[in-house]
Amino acid sequence: xxxxxxxxxxxxxxxxxxxxxxxxxxxxxxxxxxxxxxxxxxxxxxxxxxxxxxxxxxxxxxxxxxxxxxxxxxxxxxxxxxxxxxxxxxxxxxxxxxxxxxxxxxxxxxxxxxxxxxxxxxxxxxxxxxxxxxxxxxxxxxxxxxxxxxxxxxxxxxxxxxxxxxxxxxxxxxxxxxxxxxxxxxxxxxxxxxxxxxxxxxxxxxxxxxxxxxxxxxxxxxxxxxxxxxxxxxxxxxxxxxxxxxxxxxxxxxxxxxxxxxxxxxxxxxxxxxxxxxxxxxxxxxxxxxxxxxxxxxxxxxxxxxxxxxxxxxxxxxxxxxxxxxxxxxxxxxxxxxxxxxxxxxx
Numbered sequence: 001x002x003x004x005x006x007x008x009x010x011x012x013x014x015x016x017x018x019x020x021x022x023x024x025x026x027x028x029x030x031x032x033x034x035x036x037x038x039x040x041x042x043x044x045x046x047x048x049x050x051x052x053x054x055x056x057x058x059x060x061x062x063x064x065x066x067x068x069x070x071x072x073x074x075x076x077x078x079x080x081x082x083x084x085x086x087x088x089x090x091x092x093x094x095x096x097x098x099x100x101x102x103x104x105x106x107x108x109x110x111x112x113x114x115x116x117x118x119x120x121x122x123x124x125x126x127x128x129x130x131x132x133x134x135x136x137x138x139x140x141x142x143x144x145x146x147x148x149x150x151x152x153x154x155x156x157x158x159x160x161x162x163x164x165x166x167x168x169x170x171x172x173x174x175x176x177x178x179x180x181x182x183x184x185x186x187x188x189x190x191x192x193x194x195x196x197x198x199x200x201x202x203x204x205x206x207x208x209x210x211x212x213x214x215x216x217x218x219x220x221x222x223x224x225x226x227x228x229x230x231x232x233x234x235x236x237x238x239x240x241x242x243x244x245x246x247x248x249x250x251x252x253x254x255x256x257x258x259x260x261x262x263x264x265x266x267x268x269x270x271x272x273x274x275x276x277x278x279x280x281x282x283x284x285x286x287x288x289x290x291x292x293x294x295x296x297x298x299x300x301x302x303x304x305x306x307x308x309x310x311x312x313x314x315x316x317x318x319x320x321x322x323x324x325x326x327x328x329x330x331x332x333x334x335x336x337x338x339x340x341x342x343x344x345x346x347x
Contacts (some may be wrong), residue, residue: 001128002105002193008100009034009064009072009159011093015079016040016051016060016193022161024078027192029334030169036200037070038226039093064093068100068266076105076193084109090115098125107131107189109203123203130189133203134212141210146251148225152217153345154252155231155303156284158274159267160240162260163334164231165191167303167341168177170333171256172228174342182226183214187246191230201232201242209242213249226345231258235287236274248291254345255284255297260305261318261332277302277326300344302330 010028015021028035028048035048035058042049045063051060061067064075075097081087086094086108094112097104098119102261104127106112106224113127121127145152153171155164167343168184169191175182184191186198199216213229220227229250233240259277266272271275274280281299302322309315315332322330 001082001126002033002196004032006073007034007041007071008034008099008105009067009070009075010038010058010078011064011075011090012038012040012078013087013090014040014042016043016048018042020079020081020297023080023190023193024076025052025054026165027076027078027193028052028054028058029166032193032194035069036072039064039067048106056079059145064096072102074105077107080108086110094118101125103127105193108191130192131200131203134320137205137224138199138208138212138215140208141214141245141249143214143248143251145214145221145249148218148220148221148251151254152227152229152250152252153254153256153300154229154246154250154288154297155256155258156243156246156299157231157234157258158236158277158280159234159239159260159263160232161267162258162263163303163305163307164258167231167256167258167333167338168228169194170338171341174338175226175228178342178345180226180342180346181224182228183220183224185220185229185250187216187230187232187242198230201245201307206241206245209245213245214251215249217250225332234266235283236272236280238269238272244287244291247288247297251291251295252288252297255288255299256301256303256341257281257284257299257319258303258305259322260307261309261315277322281326281328299328299347301341302326302328302343303338303341304330304332306332306335 012024180285232242306315331340
């Protein structure tokens, strides 16, 4: 398993500037592990800071052979190829990494542990297939998280892949800075790679999804005043199945809504319009109440993903508009910090 001393090589072919590098970019921004090198043939010769603006001091190289000069211990697959299948031209890189003694962190659905395309592992080597179901099915959800003391905030969104995890991690950072006893409950592969515990929700059978979240929340709760549950998907997305088990399993006391600045339709379903944010807030609150036998869970703040607004004044103006529209605190947690969200939770 991934430990704090492991030096990472992040495999990001085409992802450092493309659409499929979400996992790797999140690792670059938030992982406590040292990142020795990034592998991306399209951006070789540049630096992470030049390509992404992320303050991570790591070079970008073209292939695994060049990466070995930086002495990484583990190769982390940081992009999601089409269909979650390893592209044919990646296998030589994975084989070379294993042959060189590196371990593998794999967030794809394709299981690599014991895969015939890879050499046998040597003592001390390992493969962590993050998105694999547990050996035994979790119990069916029973709403037991509602009996826990402390607050439980679930990050929800107007679309998939818009920064629910990043906003949650920034909120966790704000809690640490304030000395608040809190934990981030990971529910996806990147979150698990960063914090090391949680549940890969999309690897769980639907009947056991709510129970898996319930179990994770209960396991993380002892000694904590605040649990921050990583969101997945969106209730507005016609292909998303993750939001309901998250609401039912975590029994949230509070919700934080994440929205990408200026986005008016679901990204991969342009025929689906995102309603005005007050209507989205009302929808989430109603569904959360129903999933908890009508126990109230209010949206207390809005987290804006302002990645498409490079001008700070324009972003601040947009945030102010959302504040007026919703009557709630609002911030871009990455650019401006999560303090307004934390303050709303602590009121």
